[in-house]
Amino acid sequence: MSIQYALEPHLSVDEFIDVLVRSTLGERRPIDDRRTMEEMVRNAGLIVTARQEGELVGVSRAITDRAFCTYLSDLAVDVKCQGQGIGRELIRRTHDAAGRHTMLILLAAPKAVSYYPHIGMTRHDSCWTIARDARPPA
Numbered sequence: 001m002s003i004q005y006a007l008e009p010h011l012s013v014d015e016f017i018d019v020l021v022r023s024t025l026g027e028r029r030p031i032d033d034r035r036t037m038e039e040m041v042r043n044a045g046l047i048v049t050a051r052q053e054g055e056l057v058g059v060s061r062a063i064t065d066r067a068f069c070t071y072l073s074d075l076a077v078d079v080k081c082q083g084q085g086i087g088r089e090l091i092r093r094t095h096d097a098a099g100r101h102t103m104l105i106l107l108a109a110p111k112a113v114s115y116y117p118h119i120g121m122t123r124h125d126s127c128w129t130i131a132r133d134a135r136p137p138a
Contacts, residue, residue: 023076060090070098072106
């Protein structure tokens with residue numbers, strides 16, 4: 001069965017949540033907070049999908065300025081489809097769509113740390129974050 005890749009800026013939030021759950025990335029995303037999930041999909045700069053016979057089996061969600069950097073915020077492939085090169089192809093297509101002249105950046109989920117060097121990505125040791133604040137904005 002072949003995989004069809006596409007830019008899908010209007011991906012449904014239900015399909016997005018479903019593939020996150022089937023990939024295990026849902027363990028690290030607020031899948032029970034519908035409003036947040038809707039904003040994540042609506043405000044993404046790039047959404048690239050992988051479908052097999054119409055079913056969403058992979059997604060890449062990125063934020064990019066298309067000039068300097070592309071932050072790949074979510075890369076999810078259904079567990080039953082992993083090991084087929086879908087993640088690698090989603091990354092390639094995301095980087096192509098944003099512009100190869102941009103630096104592609106991502107923070108790896110703990111379960112995926114060993115995957116990224118395997119596909120040729122370089123580890124960067126100076127990443128800094130500020131944790132999300134649970135308080136509502138003023």
